[in-house]
Amino acid sequence: MNGIARFLMGDTTADRIVPPTGFTARLTTFTAAAMAFLAVFALALSLASGRLAERWSAALAQTATIRISAPSDQMAAQTAKVMAILKETPGVASAQPLTDAQQKKLLEPWFGPDLPLDALPIPRLVDVRETAQGFDAEGLRNRLAASVPGAVLDDHTRWRKPLVAAADRLRLLGLVAILLIAGATAAMITLAANAALAANGQVIRVLRLIGARDRYIARAFVRRFTLRALAGAAIGTVLGMGAVLLLPAQNEAGGFLTGLGFQGLGWAWPLLIPPLAALVSFLATQAAAFHTLRGLS
Amino acid sequence: MIEFHHVAYNYGGGELLTDISLRLAPGSFHFLTGPSGAGKTTFLKLCYGELHPTAGRVTLEDRDMRGFSRDEVAQMRRRVGVVHQDCQFLDHLPLAENVALPLTATGQPRRDDDLEALLSWVGLKPLSGHLPPSLSGGERQRAALARAVITSPDVILADEPTGNLDWEMSLRLLTLLVELNKMGKTILIATHDLNLIRSAKSQVPARVLRIRDRRLQLAGSDL
Numbered sequence A: 001m002n003g004i005a006r007f008l009m010g011d012t013t014a015d016r017i018v019p020p021t022g023f024t025a026r027l028t029t030f031t032a033a034a035m036a037f038l039a040v041f042a043l044a045l046s047l048a049s050g051r052l053a054e055r056w057s058a059a060l061a062q063t064a065t066i067r068i069s070a071p072s073d074q075m076a077a078q079t080a081k082v083m084a085i086l087k088e089t090p091g092v093a094s095a096q097p098l099t100d101a102q103q104k105k106l107l108e109p110w111f112g113p114d115l116p117l118d119a120l121p122i123p124r125l126v127d128v129r130e131t132a133q134g135f136d137a138e139g140l141r142n143r144l145a146a147s148v149p150g151a152v153l154d155d156h157t158r159w160r161k162p163l164v165a166a167a168d169r170l171r172l173l174g175l176v177a178i179l180l181i182a183g184a185t186a187a188m189i190t191l192a193a194n195a196a197l198a199a200n201g202q203v204i205r206v207l208r209l210i211g212a213r214d215r216y217i218a219r220a221f222v223r224r225f226t227l228r229a230l231a232g233a234a235i236g237t238v239l240g241m242g243a244v245l246l247l248p249a250q251n252e253a254g255g256f257l258t259g260l261g262f263q264g265l266g267w268a269w270p271l272l273i274p275p276l277a278a279l280v281s282f283l284a285t286q287a288a289a290f291h292t293l294r295g296l297s
Numbered sequence B: 001m002i003e004f005h006h007v008a009y010n011y012g013g014g015e016l017l018t019d020i021s022l023r024l025a026p027g028s029f030h031f032l033t034g035p036s037g038a039g040k041t042t043f044l045k046l047c048y049g050e051l052h053p054t055a056g057r058v059t060l061e062d063r064d065m066r067g068f069s070r071d072e073v074a075q076m077r078r079r080v081g082v083v084h085q086d087c088q089f090l091d092h093l094p095l096a097e098n099v100a101l102p103l104t105a106t107g108q109p110r111r112d113d114d115l116e117a118l119l120s121w122v123g124l125k126p127l128s129g130h131l132p133p134s135l136s137g138g139e140r141q142r143a144a145l146a147r148a149v150i151t152s153p154d155v156i157l158a159d160e161p162t163g164n165l166d167w168e169m170s171l172r173l174l175t176l177l178v179e180l181n182k183m184g185k186t187i188l189i190a191t192h193d194l195n196l197i198r199s200a201k202s203q204v205p206a207r208v209l210r211i212r213d214r215r216l217q218l219a220g221s222d223l
């Protein structure tokens, strides 16, 4: 920690040995700012899809539906049989056959209010709520098949899985984007540092000849680029967080898109971006500087 | 302390220096002469490890310089002050800071009155705030000499330090080097200036080396 503090405070004479280079300085600051801005969004995307995956799996995991298809004269008997099986199944918290009115309401958006429900061979739905432990879906399915052939268990996993997988994939993409951004930042800062090192060949030669150590020479460059990256990334992060803040608030209709912001402690994550950018810049410049210095006597 | 053992050097073409053996004893004063292109600058570069011999070895206190780590090379150069033929500076820093650079870059304390005294001795005090690119050739040479001696190094190697200077200023610089030699410093000056050599020999027991036919010889009355 002491070392870091000393590095950041620096000693002014060591800083002055490298001439101010307006162009690479602005380039580095701009690159760091732009990358930090993008990183904020990648992070927001990653966090939001993580939340989404969690919410979907939590909301869907606790419910299931049993669909009973039977001729209308047997419907009541089969429903009763299903209810009896459910009662004996561990992990089922409650089970409730939907009434005609409820079923009608479910179908209304598709078929309109005048649906003659009685005239159609509509299956009966039973709404099942699981306990926290959940039930053994495969066992229940087998038992239903044995005694009520017309009953089909739909535990939502079938359509839940791809949704959760998609959200997980999205989160992964966000993380990959952050890694790519870090890599691109390192590459661009390496290029800028190499340009600065090449432009200051005479400075480096003179310093070597009067007995300055590699570490001393490298530090002057590394410090400069690290501080620029830190400042640029701080600006980019603040702008990125501001932009995320200005996104429309989360609501049901917007779904995923409006949920893109940070929530609660999530706001702390982007604060890691500037120090990380500084670290990336430190390592990249250090490598570039020592590589150049090793080429000189 | 610096010793050459059967040293040869070539830049990739023919051999430039052949079978050179020499000991720069502590406190000795040497001149190095020879026609232009004979290899004087090359010889000096071998002395401070910018070049390594293609045959034989150069040692500093019995250690082969070729085996030095990069930090050891830096350490060695703090003990060897060099005036280069093409005096290079940090062009963005004023003259005074350039002269003090060997102190600041190695973390040694810088005494401002010493710096001023040194700058006035080489006649650069009025120019101490000027940037190196605005200096004349002679002014650069004087600044380079001041920079080479500011850390009071054990060895001072000077490559044509008076090439662009008038006689009076040349004598002033020589006096500085002679005084340093009397304090025990080892001095080696590459020069064509016979008057300078004569003047030095009247003050200190200086030896004159000459590069001839790729070899090092003792020249003139020393032969």
Ligand SMILES: Nc1ncnc2c1ncn2[C@@H]1O[C@H](COP(=O)(O)OP(=O)(O)OP(=O)(O)O)[C@@H](O)[C@H]1O
Residues within 6 Å of the ligand: B011, B016, B034, B035, B036, B037, B038, B039, B040, B041, B042, B043, B085
């Ligand atoms: N880096 C190099 N690569 C190839 N040849 C070189 C190099 N440096 C010097 N030479 C050649 O080596 C020879 C000796 O050069 P050097 O600079 O040592 O001569 P010098 O005695 O110092 O000459 P001067 O009195 O003109 O300064 C010259 O012919 C020069 O062209």
Ligand SMILES: [Mg+2]
Residues within 6 Å of the ligand: B040, B041, B042, B085, B159
């Ligand atoms: Mg020369």
